[in-house]
Amino acid sequence: MSARTPSADRLGRLLNLVPYLLARPGILISEAAADLDVTDKQLREDLELLWVCGLPGYGPGDLIDMAIDGDHVTISHDAGMDKPLRLNPDEALALVVALRMLAETPGIGTRDAIERALAKIENAAGDLADAPVAVKLPANQERxxxxRAAVASGNALRLTYYTPSRDETTDRVVDPMRMLMVGGFNYLEAWCRRAEATRLFRIDRIDAFSELDEPSAPPVGAVPHDVTGGVFHPGPELPLVTLRVGRGGRWITEYYPVEQVVREGPEWLVTMRVTDLGWAQRFLAGQGRDVTVVGPPELLERIRAQAATALGQYAAPHGLAADRPAAG
Known part of the structure; x- marks a missing residue:
């Protein structure tokens, strides 16, 4: 068994430190250090690090806050870290299942690290890890x-492909160029004869495909994508969307590429490029009150029309019973 590193020990201590201090307001630093088996100096360094830890936003109300009065310390804002670092049975099982699924995902380059983490979690979970839960992804592996075999054959392919940004399925003939993995997803890169451009096709979005009796022949202008920064590279030709987001919607700035974030008190003004306004309409319609669309006007009008149609469906009579005369 490998020895734990000082950084790993410190991380575990920091994750437990806030709930420990919350339960002991005004505790002596020397007493807390003795309980945690560290020196007073180390504990004070841990407390200094906690000052700059917290939730995304990292402004007032987001960071952990505390009061140090001489040799006494009290947590005044926990930033949500109010529970000890312990997994309940449901959380432990969910983590085991997630790691097993990740280990079964084709093309993952960090399988050794995943299996080591899974072994540790299963060891800590005890009998729970023996629950009758098996995770297999045969469909993904088979597809x-x-x-891969079709690409290796050197022939052109006919694809039935789903495009989520337009919520449509299309048939197209492509000339395969290579297989690659980006951001945990497998892609076929090929020259698309319909679009007359190089395209990336996510394997799990290929509904069906067949080999043609002609060789794959990408033209000279079929240049491979630069995927070092990911698949999506927003350019000025794409629609620009402006959103006003509250705390519950800030995750958008971490999950999607954004061009600008302007903080206006508790709300942020976010601008981002999208591939298609139809995708933006479907995405934003389900975000709730934490996300408000500011522009462009076309997107606002789309969402207003969608909302009006939905309200109209609620107002309309349902079923034949509404048309029947009342019994007299």
């Missing part, structure tokens, strides 16, 4: 293997 990936078949696409």
């Amino acid at each position: 990936l293997a078949k696409v």
Whole structure:
């Protein structure tokens, strides 16, 4: 068994430190250090690090706050870290299942690290890890293997492909160029004869495909994508969307590429490029009160029309019973 590193020990201590201090307001630093088996100096360094820890936003009300009065310390704002670092049975099982699924995902390059983490969690979970839960991804593996074999054959392919940004399924003929993995997803890069451009097709969005009796022949202008920064590279030709987001919607700035974030008190004004306004409409319609669309006007009008249609459905009579005369 490998020895724990000082950084790992410190991380575990920091995750437990806030709930420990919350339960002991005004505790002596020397007493807390003795309980945690560290020196007073180390504990004070841990407290200084906690000053700059907290939730995304990292402004007032987001960071952990505390009061140090001489040799006494009290947590005044916990930033949500109010529970000890312990997994309940449901959380432990969910983590085991997630790691097993990740280990079964084709093309993952960090399988050794995943298996080591899974072994540790299963050891800590005890009998719970023996629950009758098996995770297999045979469909993904089979599809990936078949696409790879088709690409290796050197022939052109006919694809039935789903495009979520437009919520449509299309048939197209492509000339395969290579297989690659980006951001945990497997892609087929090919020259699309319909679009007359190089395209990336996510394997799990290929509904069906067949080999053609003609060789794959990408034209000279079929240049591979630069995927070092990810698949999506927003450019000025794409629609620009402006959103006003509250705390519950700030995750958007971490999950999607954004061009600008302007903080206006508790709300942020966010601008981002999208591939298609139809995708933006479907995405934003389900975000709730934490996200408000500011522009462009076309997107606002789309969402207003969608909302009006939905309200109209609620107002309309349902079923034949509404048309029947009342019994007299």
